[in-house]
Amino acid sequence: xxxxxxxxxxxxxxxxxxxxxxxxxxxxxxxxxxxxxxxxxxxxxxxxxxxxxxxxxxxxxxxxxxxxxxxxxxxxxxxxxxxxxxxxxxxxxxxxxxxxxxxxxxxxxxxxxxxxxxxxxxxxxxxxxxxxxxxxxxxxxxxxxxxxxxxxxxxxxxxxxxxxxxxxxxxxxxxxxxxxxxxxxxxxxxxxxxxxxxxxxxxxxxxxxxxxxxxxxxxxxxxxxxxxxxxxxxxxxxxxxxxxxxxxxxxxxxxxxxxxxxxxxxxxxxxxxxxxxxxxxxxxxxxxxxxxxxxxxxxxxxxxxxxxxxxxxxxxxxxxxxxxxxxxxxxxxxxxxxxxxxxxxxxxxxxxxxxxxxxxxxxxxxxxxxxxxxxxxxxxxxxxxxxxxxxxxxxxxxxxxxxxxxxxxxxxxxxxxxxxxxxxxxxxxx
RNA sequence: GUGGCUAUAGCUCAGUUGGUUAGAGCGCUGGUUUGUGGCACCAGAGGCCGUGGGUUCAAGUCCCAUUAGCCACCCCA
Numbered sequence: 001x002x003x004x005x006x007x008x009x010x011x012x013x014x015x016x017x018x019x020x021x022x023x024x025x026x027x028x029x030x031x032x033x034x035x036x037x038x039x040x041x042x043x044x045x046x047x048x049x050x051x052x053x054x055x056x057x058x059x060x061x062x063x064x065x066x067x068x069x070x071x072x073x074x075x076x077x078x079x080x081x082x083x084x085x086x087x088x089x090x091x092x093x094x095x096x097x098x099x100x101x102x103x104x105x106x107x108x109x110x111x112x113x114x115x116x117x118x119x120x121x122x123x124x125x126x127x128x129x130x131x132x133x134x135x136x137x138x139x140x141x142x143x144x145x146x147x148x149x150x151x152x153x154x155x156x157x158x159x160x161x162x163x164x165x166x167x168x169x170x171x172x173x174x175x176x177x178x179x180x181x182x183x184x185x186x187x188x189x190x191x192x193x194x195x196x197x198x199x200x201x202x203x204x205x206x207x208x209x210x211x212x213x214x215x216x217x218x219x220x221x222x223x224x225x226x227x228x229x230x231x232x233x234x235x236x237x238x239x240x241x242x243x244x245x246x247x248x249x250x251x252x253x254x255x256x257x258x259x260x261x262x263x264x265x266x267x268x269x270x271x272x273x274x275x276x277x278x279x280x281x282x283x284x285x286x287x288x289x290x291x292x293x294x295x296x297x298x299x300x301x302x303x304x305x306x307x308x309x310x311x312x313x314x315x316x317x318x319x320x321x322x323x324x325x326x327x328x329x330x331x332x333x334x335x336x337x338x339x340x341x342x343x344x345x346x347x348x349x350x351x352x353x354x355x356x357x358x359x360x361x362x363x364x365x366x367x368x369x370x371x372x373x374x375x376x377x378x379x380x381x382x383x384x385x386x387x388x389x390x391x392x393x394x395x396x397x398x399x400x401x402x403x404x405x406x407x408x409x410x411x412x413x414x415x416x417x418x419x420x421x422x423x424x425x426x427x428x429x430x
Numbered sequence: 431g432u433g434g435c436u437a438u439a440g441c442u443c444a445g446u447u448g449g450u451u452a453g454a455g456c457g458c459u460g461g462u463u464u465g466u467g468g469c470a471c472c473a474g475a476g477g478c479c480g481u482g483g484g485u486u487c488a489a490g491u492c493c494c495a496u497u498a499g500c501c502a503c504c505c506c507a
Contacts, residue, residue, distance in 0.1 A: 005480090005498065060505050064431075082507085110507080115431075118500070119507080126507060194504065210503080269507095280507055307507030330465060364467035372467095379465065393467070 009114070009122025015321070020312040021125065023319060025107045028127045028150045028306075035146040037105040037129045042086040044109060048076040054085045054293055056261030059202075065112040067122075079111035082260075084287065084303060085294075087130045092296040100133025100299065107308070119278035119310050128284075128305035132291070135300040137235050140266045140286060141242030143302050147282050148248055150306070151270060156314040160270040160281055162249065164240070165256035167204075167264050168224070168232040170289065176227035177203055187217050204257040224254055232265065239266050262290040266302065275310055282306035324351040326372040328363045331380035338378055341388075344407045367393060376406065 006012065013021060029039055048068050055062045067079040080086050083106055096102050107127040116122060129146055131139050144162070151157035167173055180203045184191060191199065192211035199206065207218055228236070243250055250268070258267050267285030275281070284304025291299035312318070325345070329338035335356070342352045353370055355363035367375045377389040377398075388406055391398035 008498070065505085112506080114505075116499075117502090120505095124507070128507090197504090205505090277502070278507075283507065305507060310507060328466090360465045361467075364465095366467085368467045375467080377466075381465095389466090391466075396467090398466085 007122070009116040011121065017312070019321060020315070020318040021308050023317075024154065024308050024311045024315060025127060027153045029105055029107070031149045031153050032105045032129050032146050035103070035129075035142060035149070037103045037131075037146065040087070040090070040104040040106055041108060042083065042090050042106070043080075044111075045077050045079050046086055046089060048078040050085050050089050050294070051078050051081060054088070054262055054290055055081075059260055061112065061260065065114055067111045067113055081112045082110055082305060083108070083126065083128055084130060084260075084262075084290070084301075084305070087303075088132070088287075088290050088294055088296075088301065091132050091291060091299070092294060097133065097297060097299060101139070102132045103129070104132075105129050117278065119275050119307070119313065121309065125308035126305045127308055127311075128303060130301060130303035132301040132303075133299055134302070135288065137238035137266075138242060139300075140239045140302050141246065143284065143304060144239075144243065144268060145246055145248065147270065147284070147304050147306070151282065154311060154315040155317050156272075156281075156311065159274055159314060160272050161251055163253040163256050163269045163271060164243075164250040165253050165267050166224075166228070166232060166236040166239075167258065167267055167285070168228050169235075169264055172224075172228045172232045173264065176222065176224050179222040179227060180204065180206070183221055184217065190214075190217055202257070207255040208257060235265055258285060262287040262293060264288050268304070270306075272314065274314060278310060280307075281310050281314065321371070322351050323371050323373040324353045325374035325376060326353045326355050326363075326367040326370065327376045327378065328355045328360070328367065329378050330360060331383070333380045334378045334383050337383055341376070341378070341403070341407070348407070 033039075048066070051066060052062050061081045066081055068076065069078075070076055087104060087106065091097070091102060105127070106129075108125065109123050110126050111123050113122060114120060127150075129143060131143050148157060148162070151160055168176065181199065184195070184199050184203065184206055188196065188199075190213050191206070192209065192214050195206045195209050195211065195214050198209070206214060207221065209215065209218070240250075256267055256269060263285045265286040265288065268283070269280050270282040271279045272281050273279065282304055283306075284302070286300070286302040288298075288300040290301060291297070327338045327342050327345075329335045338354060342354055346352050353367075353372065355366045355375075357363070358366070364375065372393055375391040375393055377391060379389075382388055382400070385400075386404075387400045387402050389398050390401045390406065
């Protein structure tokens, strides 16, 4: 609007939005830790090859969505468009193979040069988990279960649908891909413009086309099931059985594909109707070929990523801001004592604001404006008596409390009055 | 990258067929005298009408471009 705009597709996280993000991240970190995923952080930029060599030369992410630049030293750098490649790189460079299986959780900004929409920014944020070094289908189940637990903790699981598919092992996938190319190539005249492109880049995507003419063709297209070899079928069955035994509902979606090349076997998405065209809330799958493709030893892996913005838009149980208590000193001696009193109460883990400036009324209004729950009014005469007037700003009740009790005893008094029975912050130090 | 819609105060929006000093609500600041807030009342500040061109005696209003947002496609989290 004004001359000073944020860069297209970026935005500021002001306290209210930041709290929603924090809630998503903290919830996910806590839940996934129960599954053994420990938080890690990798750089927000990597050498460009980390992404270009792994994501696939034909993927949209590589061909048109990367923020890449050359440094003064001549290095080719790219802001990470996703974090699986970065984690995989860290796995290799830190020699984590000896600790396999490695389970990690991450949260942070990702960058994609896309046309912004609601729920789609150029700098956005993702949480995700990766389980590297476990080839068993039980690992897929565990990863998906962790995702379910996160969604449940955020109170949005009921709004999502788990869509599940298998991409098979590379042999199955290649065979199917070839069959699809053969089939659609024979009907090029009926394919949409987009799908002609897809035929070159990612034929599997044609199956998911929204074009009516494409859809007609898709009806008679080869079915992936016919090309899955026994191992791939058994693997997929084991994943489904695991989910069944956990009572995790899913819908098989044979058209569910991945834009990134390193996926194989299991792929899944949690989708919702509540976010318009940006319906994917959490997505992931197995990527057994990735580490090897990057130059490491052959190492299987499985994981998912979820957009924090999208999760935050769905979650409506974001905690309220912690209400402060406000100290209102009146008089020179009280002003001085208030400084130390504030420090003492803060040291106990409470949010304390000072109301300086203005007369009593001004300061009370200030207390009100910052949504304080408690006002500690301390004039020179109270100070002389060694007390302070403690006022509950919701009920209007107030009473004199000896200063020494105030510091040591504020906890119970303040919490009870300030938050009532519910809405109690679990730990005010957080 | 393609197509459509939108752009007026911090926020949500009015601004008639182009016509004087561009409005409201909320919010913000100050006040309604003494050390007690919320409510009410009074007053005030705050707008290159997204930006740049053009048409016209005259443009917030019409035209073009540009930027940004929104929506759909593509793709994705």
